[in-house]
Amino acid sequence: MLDRPSDMFDREREWLALSRFVQDGTPGATLGVVSGRRRQGKTYLLDALAGTTGGFYFAATEGTAAESLRQIGAALTERLGTTVPIRPKDWHEVVDLLLALGDDGPLPVVIDEFPYLVQAEPSLPSIIQAALGPRRAERLRSRTRLLLCGSALSFMGGLLSASAPLRGRAGLELVVQPFDHRTAAEFWQLTDPGLAVRVHAVVGGTPAYRREFVRGDTPEDLGDFDDWIVRTVLDPASPLFREPRYLLTEEAASRNPGLYHAVLAAVASGSATRGAIASYLGRPATDINHPLTVLEDIGLLSREADAFRSNRSTYRITEPLITFYHAVMRPLWGQLERPGAAARVWGVSRSRFESQVLGPHFERLCRAWALSDAAGDRLLGGVVPATSAAGVVNDPDAHRTHEADVVVTGAGSGSESRAVLSIGEAKWGTVMGMAHLDRLRHLRTLIAASGRHDVSGARLACYSGAGFTPDLRAAAEAGEVDLIGLADLYRP
Secondary structure, three states, X not given: OOOOOOOOOOOHHHHHXXXXXXXXXXXOOEEEEEEOOOOOOHHXXXXXXXXXXXXXXXXXXXXXXHHHXXXXXXXXXXXXXXXXXXXXXXXXXXXXXXXXXXOOOOEEEXXXXXXXXXXXXXXXXXHHHHHOOOOOHHHHOXXXXXXXXXXXXXXXXXXXXXXXXXXXXXXXXXXXXXXXXXXXXXXXXXOOHHHHHHHXXXXXXXXXXXXXXXXXXXXXXXXXXHHHHHHOOOOOOOHHHHHHHHHHHHHHOOOOHHHHHHHHHHHHOOOOOHHHHHHHHOOOHHHHHHHHHHHHHOOXXXXXXXXXXXXXXXXXXXXXHHHHHHHHHHHHHHHHOOOOOXXXXXXXXXXXXXXHHHHHHHHHHHHXXXXXXXXXXXXXXXXXXXXXXXXXXXXXXXXXXXXXXXXXXXXXXXXXXXXXXXXXXXXXXXXXXXXXXXXXXXXXXXXXXXXXXXXXXXXXXXXXXXXXXXXXXXXXXXXXXXXXXXXXXXXX
């Protein structure tokens, strides 16, 4: 692996993948695609890669086709040190110049913000496809490692799709994800799990929010959390204040942002099924198919299948800051824009933060933890789980349904035949007791009675952010239930 820059935090997996790709000595130019939502550090990674290897890095900007050609021509002139400025007549010439950079050995050539270039020259993917033809002489003698990077997920996701020109041409497809909750806590230098969950529920695992947006301002302890909220995300002078709006408009500027914000507001409020979202908006369910698809394509919504029925699903907002915006900021946006109102708004909004943001976020962290190696060793006896999801359990006798917060299933031919390995309930602000264990036992009985799932080996688990009663701890010592607290979620 190439030496990582000393100031690079984490990203070992991404750096290793990039190192292997650019150091591959196989003859012939190769293509890689790097994507991910904005603010995740893609540019930092690729700029560092080019700097470490002596590669070529070009960051595109929005502009006309002629302007883009002029800009990359100037960058190539500087790179090659030619006395006569390079003025390429078209992108065929540019791509061949980029391939020629690798004639003497493997060399990374990075084109950042690639979607901007395609906006100006829609045929560019086809031009690259032709340039990378298997028997083309310019490709065969080159060892350029061409890396195309972009943040427009809907575009980048389709770059290598079934009918796309570059389908089958890429030797690397790397998605740079936000930090998980444990890595984010380390990045923010938070050692208190309760504080770490709260911060993650607001800003998630996006590294730029700490380094650039709040300039390293980290809450000192739980007592400082409220003041930190007021002086960062709720402060109109902070870049975080308008960031949730920008995250949507960057991807959906030419569409109908009002409709998409309304859909996100519905999900943030707990209306997470297709029918519930339509009811929240006062529209027929068929009218929201398009906005749901768009929000999924741009990576702001994810659809999660029910643990017990694959044809039943719920929607989740993938970016915590957007959930926070819709639950806390958007209802009182006019007040927040007034000088000195942030503390007052936060005072009346804190309960909504607890119920609509922090509670659901804690449940998602618990489901993520249930797929970790630590959970596998502790809950599942080393069995590798297939899924961790919420699930709705029917109770025919009571004519009602119950929700199981964390259902872990094993491998199987389909969701209807997977064995249930663990059934869990997650409570953020509640000290859990025997009533919660009795409820889990009842759920296990109902699932068994349905005859659709094998629960004979299912463990019961209580996840709490507030602790457990002595009698529940005694039941855990007797092997009747597993108890997972905040410290467990952050333990390696």
